[in-house]
Amino acid sequence: MIQTVTVIGANGTMGCNVSGIFASFGEVKVYMVSRSMEKAKNAVEKAAMSVRADAIKENLIPADYSMLENCIKDSDLVFESVAEDLNIKLSVNHKIAKYVDKNTIICTGSSGLSIKELAEAFPESIRQNYLGVHFFNPPYNLTLCELIPSEYTDRNLFCNIREYVTNTLYRTAVEVNDAPAFLGNRIGFQFINEALQYAERYKDNGGIDYIDSILGQFTGRSMAPLVTSDFVGLDVHKAIVDNLYDNTNDYARDTFIMPEFVINMVNNGVLGRKTKGGLYKLEVSNSGAKKKMVYDIASNSYRDVINYSFPFADGMVNAFKVGDYNTAFKTLINNHSTEAEICIEFLLKYVIYSLNTNNIVGKSIHSADDVMATGFNWCPPLAVIQALFGIESFKSLAEERLSNDLLNQIDLDMLLSKVEVSKYDYRRYFKAKR
Structure with a gap:
């Protein structure tokens, strides 16, 4: 059961909006990790506005990268939402890899990069927990969520995420192959x-x-x-x-x-x-x-x-x-x-x-x-x-x-x-x- 989520890159447009989706529909605690506390606090305000629910602010916790270890260790799911650049995402994945364990679910919000290549930033034992979860902007209005497993993704975990995305986050979950820009x-x-x-x-x-x-x-x-x-x-x-x-x-x-x-x-x-x-x-x-x-x-x-x-x-x-x-x-x-x-x-x-x-x-x-x-x-x-x-x-x-x-x-x-x-x-x- 997902009770706590860390969103990395939460000050970006998608990171902010996705944080709002997790906090409102998922009713979970969300660590909004940004490059500075000031950016993170601003992101909290924007996330609440994005889902028209001021009450979710108590579930949104601003954080910066110095707090990353504690945020990840307290989370059931880590959602990476940094810039759509392979090298930047790989660098962040290497950081995430230091703090996750075999039970942590790790997702990327990539809009089209190779999920297999991104997964390979993690140790082999962790790659099975990694998949693409691609929301569309603005997610409050557009319900699509493309789910992209790599060849490493554990199928049971994938099915659980699909059920969570569909029945808890109320998304239109569509499984697609790991291909450039997806579908x-x-x-x-x-x-x-x-x-x-x-x-x-x-x-x-x-x-x-x-x-x-x-x-x-x-x-x-x-x-x-x-x-x-x-x-x-x-x-x-x-x-x-x-x-x-x-x-x-x-x-x-x-x-x-x-x-x-x-x-x-x-x-x-x-x-x-x-x-x-x-x-x-x-x-x-x-x-x-x-x-x-x-x-x-x-x-x-x-x-x-x-x-x-x-x-x-x-x-x-x-x-x-x-x-x-x-x-x-x-x-x-x-x-x-x-x-x-x-x-x-x-x-x-x-x-x-x-x-x-x-x-x-x-x-x-x-x-x-x-x-x-x-x-x-x-x-x-x-x-x-x-x-x-x-x-x-x-x-x-x-x-x-x-x-x-x-x-x-x-x-x-x-x-x-x-x-x-x-x-x-x-x-x-x-x-x-x-």
Whole structure:
């Protein structure tokens, strides 16, 4: 039974939020280990706010690294949540290894590094207690928790953690294989990074906000893809896609190449919302008036966000408003403007890449649906097939709208032969919003 948890890196966004989840849903004592007591105390306040439960503060104990030994020795579970950097995590694991015993459960919140390699920082007798427990941000709103065993992980311990995560922390626990970026981020950031590449390709049409307007909430996601990148942080985005480019070799590998303009932003510390500017930024005048700006790739400067009007998008939104989903998707399919073609192409490729990646990383045909619905709040791939009028219609659209080069690299019939009806209703994801 888990009664005490140590979270290392608790002053970071995820460490702070995960501490709140353990303390509120798990009702356990949490040592929030940060680089200084001041940071730890601030993290306690943020953790309570993150789960809207001020009462949990009595369960949150600020600590710094000088207290690490006592914290770990008093804990049933240690959760590492330091920077997403292999060397940093290995260094922290070596510290943890000094104080854990054979009964301590050790988890990493890594969003995509090798669990096997991280486990090897521990003595062989301890590696069986180590696994990946990947929450999604913000965990109070997004219930997904990817669980990643390594080849060393004890299966009984894994099953116990899965039950704890599901029944005590109320997460959607999805077991995935130990593969780069696991399942959710591999699918999600393939889509997001390719959208960035298209923003660069169509920079003379508007670039960033142009592509986001084509792939907005009416296309089955709670947040447009490039807005999502800004929310996550361009540095985190870069770490994820660099890892995928270096360590995967499927047909979509080149879609993980980050455009040069974004690399320059990262190098200059322009990282998105956390630096108050990235692909988008909010300008506040002396009078307090707020104005949303977007980085214009063509001119290398910020400008006002444009309110684009595309007939296919207007038609879809109007149909969604009255619950006429068939008309909405027929509007998309039958409109052959550049923007509609980009939109349908992205939806088709999203499904195909999800199915293909799920074969490598997932444990069931529904794994990709679970991670995209509960980790990204995007319409899951099997549900998109239903929205586009079923398997035969989807196959015809893919053969008609996608390049021969892509189709020759996949086995579309094999991928679609495994498709089942989604557990999720696509109608809740396609919003009557631009």
